[in-house]
Amino acid sequence: MPDRCEVLPGDAVVARSGGGLLWVDAPGSPALVSALHACLGVSGPGADRVLAAVAGQVSSLASGGASFALVLATDTGSGVALWGGKGQPAVDGVPVSGSSVEGGTLASGFALGQTLYVGPGQSAPRTPPGVSFDLVEGTVPGGGATLHLAAPAPSAATATSAAPAQSPFSAPSDAGFGASRGSSAASSARPESGEQTAFWRPDADSAVPILRFDDGMVVTIDEDLVLGRRPDNHEMVTSGSARAVPIADTQNVLSSAHAALTRSGREVSLVDLGSLNGTHVAGPEATEWTQLEPGVAHPLSDGDRLLLGWTVITFEQPQE
Template sequence: MPDRCEVLPGDAVVARRGGGLLWVDAPGSPALVSALHACLGVSGPGADRVLAAVAGEVSSLASGGASFALVLTTDAGTGVALWAGKGQPAVDGVPVSGSSIEGGTLATGVSLGQSLYVGPGQSAPRTPPGVSYDLVEGTVPGGGATLHLAGAAPAAAAPVAAQSFSAGTDSGFGSGGASVSAAAARPESGEQTAFWRPESTDATPILRFDDGMVVTIDEDLVLGRRPDNHEMVSSGSARAVPIADTQNVLSSAHAALTRSGREVSLVDLGSLNGTHVAGPEATEWTQLEPGVAHPLSDGDRLLLGWTVITFEQPQD
């Protein structure tokens, strides 16, 4: 089981779920971050086939020379890696090699060893203080990431039977989505195909970004360019939601969403350019007063910098 994740300072995004590690350097493509992050839920012996399909979709999202690396644990001590650009993985200091596919490079049977690094260049010999994270699940900014293992990586959870792999707009793949038939993806040995499926959000409010990315509001959130340093996040009372900002119009911690039962409120955290909200039919934005909670209703639109987000509250 991963013991700790050391994240180097920078503007990339690092995420981990169970035995999977993600590194993305794509400040202009939150959809790419969302798509790859969703794939951390892949498990089972068919992971390489699923990631090959994912790479084809990612290639349509990764414009402008974006780099990424995704490493998944498949069974004891081994993994599957997918990467493109400058985020090539290295295990115990040795770069991983793989086969070129559409959208990136794919390697299977990767021995995870005791240290796994993804990011540009070589792993830093010593991680600067204050940037070590015990990521169970989530995202943080970083220039690169070194995942240290306490021991051999555990076997992934037993895969659930699935008929196909698919992804729609909610997962950040775009409106067309992708699919791989069970017949094409199932290994010849008859083992079940690895799969990904979005977590159910039927009863949980969500934020839908203008590029298709979806964030579940299952706890208090802090949104901004680098929200991980805000006191709500460092104290553990909220989750950080980094937003790509190529125009430098977002504050590090721009706004927060707080929950009280089913009610969700938006709070401006003293941002430089303000936080704005508008109802579903409104034609003008209303700027919030810093520190004053504004209750949200289904369909309300949020404006943070140049990012437009729609709040959706499922009905009972």
């Protein structure tokens, strides 16, 4: 597994131990966390059976409301993953697909690639500065984790010394998960050191409109965007005129390049890019979705809701 771990800001929890990485957004469920965390050291041919057994307990442990993702490296260097809810792994920007098991989804035999993302939705197009941390063992709060296979890692001793004494970064047991919610006061403070900003959710520029995804991910609309399952190859992205925003799609209902958002001054418009299942929009008080005509720009207003496949996104336009 990689040596570098970038923790995206948020209230979830990430743990790494040996060849495994765990993401979970239900730290209030100690039974779920304990069961998943106990599997971090599991690898090899028997990993599938162990993960399937854990998945079978998830519904009862967390009342079906938990989101989690557990990724292990096998002895051959390939990956084994178990996830449920919003927690889905993605390798090099491409979501990992698997088969349904009781309580989750299971995949095995996939290549780990250069970048492995674990968390809600998809990896942020550009990770904010100051959220890097070399997590060798232990638990840490955050909104997700991006591991880079080839990136040099800072010294673990240096990173640890930069953290305050009460930091749960180096917690060696499940206690770090349960303690994360109680650390909210420290989490909300903007720390002096960049190594500690995994606790801090950066304030968005008040002048820039944003997309707020139903899984909690926030994307700033500071340039034109192309959204979809694999939007990197769309001509707007390859020409450099737009940024790709990949969206996790476990139900295979999104097109590779599903829709685009274009800016003209303060006005932001939504355009369906000829998607197979259509792009829909609804006002803040609307009770029905309106399907857009492909290729026709639809100006957005503050509070409008976007429906791409099963993903609901809210458009927020700051006041002048």
